Amino acid sequence: MRQWLRTQGGWWLAWLLVAGAGAAWIARAELRQQYEDFEANGRIAHRLMSQQVVQYDAVLATLALLESAPDAGRPEQRLPAVYPSILGVERRDAGATWSDPALAAAETKSRELRRPELASQDFARGRYRLVIGAVPTSYALDIDLAATVPWRDWPMDPKQSPVRVVLERAGQQFVVQPGLPQAVQGERGRGGWHFDFRKVLASDSQAFDLVAQRRVSWRELPWAWMAAWALAMAVVLAGAYTLRRQRIERRRAEELLRLGQVARLNALGELAAGMAHELNQPLTAVLANTQAARRLLDEDPPELDTARAAMQQAAEQARRAADVVGRLRRVIERPAHADEAKPVILQEVVRSALHLLGPELDRRTIAPVFDGAAQAPVSVRAEPVALEQIVHNLLMNALQALDEQPAGDRQLRLTVVRNGEHGVLTVSDNGRGIAPEALPRIFEPFFSTREGGLGLGLSLCETLAGEMGGTLAAESAPPRGARFTLRLPLALPPLRERRA
């Protein structure tokens, strides 16, 4: 658990933070959008309703102005046919009385305020009457609220919209559109966000409050987007995590490789020191004994017995030295080859070695030229690992030779060709080349022209090539430089010959 926290806890925390912050931002943006829509709809509804009720004021004012004669055919009775929301029109000529005393009271008030006045408001049934007191005739409109709502221009779908819209006046409520049940304010317990819009209609006579309400519940948040965001962040972070792990792994591998090399060098140093001691002891005894014997024989008279014993000792110690060498060989002899020889494409081995040495080549600003790249694959019979080692060593050898060349003039050329029964790889460089006196000894163990070189690389290459039935040759490449030629038997005879 602790281990898990250390390696992944931070990443999970980062994911939580990023996903949470992003989701909150998305939710907020969504809510803001919802609120803006809601408010716009509220304003539109308010404007539309205001226009409708103001119309009634205008109708009444027009009727009052017409001053129609008593027998003019009562044109106001045709109004309900034009305005479906006007259910009926009542008139009171001078001297007559209203059918309803409420209308009389409203008329009185209307005369007082000099504007139409509301009478018998009944929002439960969606009805109210509007009265204007005028001379000679006063009028009253019987209005249907439901028909007043201009559904054609209405900004919301009255059946689907989650917004509840009502008209309110004097404690009465007319529901224009019901919205979702939870839209009603007061149901706070369920959480979520509550939007509220309230504005009085722009008519003094019909000063209804238009109230719009909407509740956005938790469920209505854009969960899909939020989840998508969280998922996207998870993918991004997982990618980053994997990349980072890979980088760490690679660095660790490189470090291990370096340590391995150091360890190998140390082991080599230790081996050399041990070998020196193990061999020097008997050699010291051999030298001391033989020199003592010579001195004893030079004496007058010569001490023959002691000299003989000293020579005997020297011989024994020489044998001891031989034993040491034998033991050492048995210890560090290369194990029998685990790899079987099998067909290997020479070009691929070269490409792989060049790829491996890519950083080294770049560092030394060497652009190798590989002539065999475009050729038909040359398949030779070889142990893959041994062949790789040979090619790697030859390339390293060339790189080290080129170190002495100025950076602009370093040439490394590789060719792969098919020559009779052999696949032939050549590696040439324009380094300082091989001195004529060094050429015959170049494959001898412990022979090195390099300061601090062990002198084992080329020797090993030649041994490996020989074991695979091939050869490795070195020559000077005029005007300057060295060329190494590796020949290995082809895996299969060329196709033509097989057919023949």
Place this chain on the structure above:
Amino acid sequence: MTNEPLSPLIHLIDDDRAVRESLALLIGTVGLRAQGWSDPQAFIEGFDRGGIGAIVLDVRMPGISGLAVLDTLVAQGVDQPVIMLTGHGTVEMCRRAFKAGAAEFLEKPVDDEQLLEALQHAVRQHVRSRERAQADQAARERYAQLSEREREVTGFIVAGLTNKEIARELALSPRTIETHRANLFAKLECDSLAQLIRRYAALVDGAP
């Protein structure tokens, strides 16, 4: 101790019997005696520190390194010269050995000429240093016989003052100084002023 009845003794410390015996045989051919030690610890505890000779020490031994043995010998005031032998000497090891007081640093397998010459040189050095130490010892004993006043006068003589000047310094008559002078020359067994200065200047400076 003053008379060396036997030839110088070379101590050979090496854990390898064949090496010890062969080197002992070689050393024997020039008339030196050799004693082999397989265990460095036994050597440190058991060897004759008074004898004239030298020590041949292998660097690489199981348990204790030759350099550590060298440090121990120097710390204990052993005056026999030490010759280090090694199978795989590095410059660093060589530097450390000389710094620690080794007389010579040779590589195995060692050539007879080289080893024997180094040993003979070391033995000569040792004999000379022992003689010098003995001479110093004798001079110190004679100097101890002087009276307080005579030592004072010796100091002034070594400093180059004449009898008159010494008499003035010590508020004595020149005759008295001359008497002291004659006495101290007799006690210190010196015939000349030069002899006195050469043998005793260091003692006068060391013990005012």
